[in-house]
Amino acid sequence: MNNEVEKQVRRFYDEEGWVADESNTVAETTLFRDVGGGREIYDEKLKASLLKLLEKHDGRLMIVGSGDLPQSHVQAAQQFNKVVCIDISQRALDIGKQKLGDKGTYHLASILEAPLVDNSVDAVLCAHVLYHIDRYNQQRAVEEMIRITKTGGRIVIIYLNPNAPLMLIQRALKLFRVNKLLGKAKLYVHSYPINWWSQFESDCKVSVSGYDAISTNQARTLLPNKSMRSKFFNWASRFEDNHPRLAARLWSYVIVVLDKSHP
Numbered sequence: 016m017n018n019e020v021e022k023q024v025r026r027f028y029d030e031e032g033w034v035a036d037e038s039n040t041v042a043e044t045t046l047f048r049d050v051g052g053g054r055e056i057y058d059e060k061l062k063a064s065l066l067k068l069l070e071k072h073d074g075r076l077m078i079v080g081s082g083d084l085p086q087s088h089v090q091a092a093q094q095f096n097k098v099v100c101i102d103i104s105q106r107a108l109d110i111g112k113q114k115l116g117d118k119g120t121y122h123l124a125s126i127l128e129a130p131l132v133d134n135s136v137d138a139v140l141c142a143h144v145l146y147h148i149d150r151y152n153q154q155r156a157v158e159e160m161i162r163i164t165k166t167g168g169r170i171v172i173i174y175l176n177p178n179a180p181l182m183l184i185q186r187a188l189k190l191f192r193v194n195k196l197l198g199k200a201k202l203y204v205h206s207y208p209i210n211w212w213s214q215f216e217s218d219c220k221v222s223v224s225g226y227d228a229i230s231t232n233q234a235r236t237l238l239p240n241k242s243m244r245s246k247f248f249n250w251a252s253r254f255e256d257n258h259p260r261l262a263a264r265l266w267s268y269v270i271v272v273l274d275k276s277h278p
């Protein structure tokens with residue numbers, strides 16, 4: 016297995032991503048999350064849609080790449096009796112433990128070598144993690160999540176959509192070495208097109224929906240002021256309500272739900 020990517024990602028999160036500044040903001044937020052206002056209502060909507068996907072599930076939740084346990088993760092955790100956090104970054108687990116305390120167990124491990132037995136969790140949340148795993152290991156990472164999930168359990172994955180129009184433009188710009196839309200490449204990123212997910216249909220019912228219209232770097236470049244961002248996210252919210260299938264193709268992030276149907 017090629018662990019070079021994992022080493023690079025771990026180093027980034029331990030040495031930079033989960034390090035907080037004097038205002039207690041982690042670098043991940045400054046670098047990749049904060050667009051400077053205008054998407055607050057949209058963010059609340061995304062969080063509600065994520066929580067809804069898990070609301071009929073209880074028992075034991077596994078959070079893969081738990082990171083600094085943002086609010087969406089903490090609220091998802093509240094719906095379960097027990098929570099297992101897995102991350103390759105010790106710094107991530109330390110922050111997670113401060114937020115979840117004894118409700119959680121914390122494993123410094125890769126999902127590729129997850130220390131959990133078969134059929135032992137009721138649901139999985141894996142947000143913005145899989146596309147930071149080496150492209151040749153992503154299938155195995157998903158298979159591991161399926162192995163650990165009980166039959167009837169649900170796996171929710173937030174993933175990048177490489178064929179979204181803005182992603183295609185980004186790749187074209189990269190070819191011409193115009194990197195503004197991309198931001199500085201600090202982390203490995205690779206994502207497969209939506210039809211890659213059909214390989215898991217023998218074990219799971221698979222559904223893919225649009226999740227987030229635009230990445231932070233795209234928003235920072237294309238929507239430079241708050242009023243533009245508010246208008247765009249307002250429009251995006253209405254568009255995805257009216258055209259969910261199109262949103263799954265056009266949006267920069269998708270949410271993949273795997274309902275495990277076979278032992």
Ligand SMILES: C[S@@+](CC[C@H](N)C(=O)[O-])C[C@H]1O[C@@H](n2cnc3c(N)ncnc32)[C@H](O)[C@@H]1O
Nearest residue numbers: 028080081082102103104107125126142143144
């Ligand atoms: C972009 S952050 C996402 C954090 C959080 N899930 C969120 O949505 O904000 C990615 C996290 O996944 C972790 N990670 C990356 N590769 C991993 C792997 N193979 N197994 C477990 N965690 C991993 C990183 O250390 C980091 O904490």
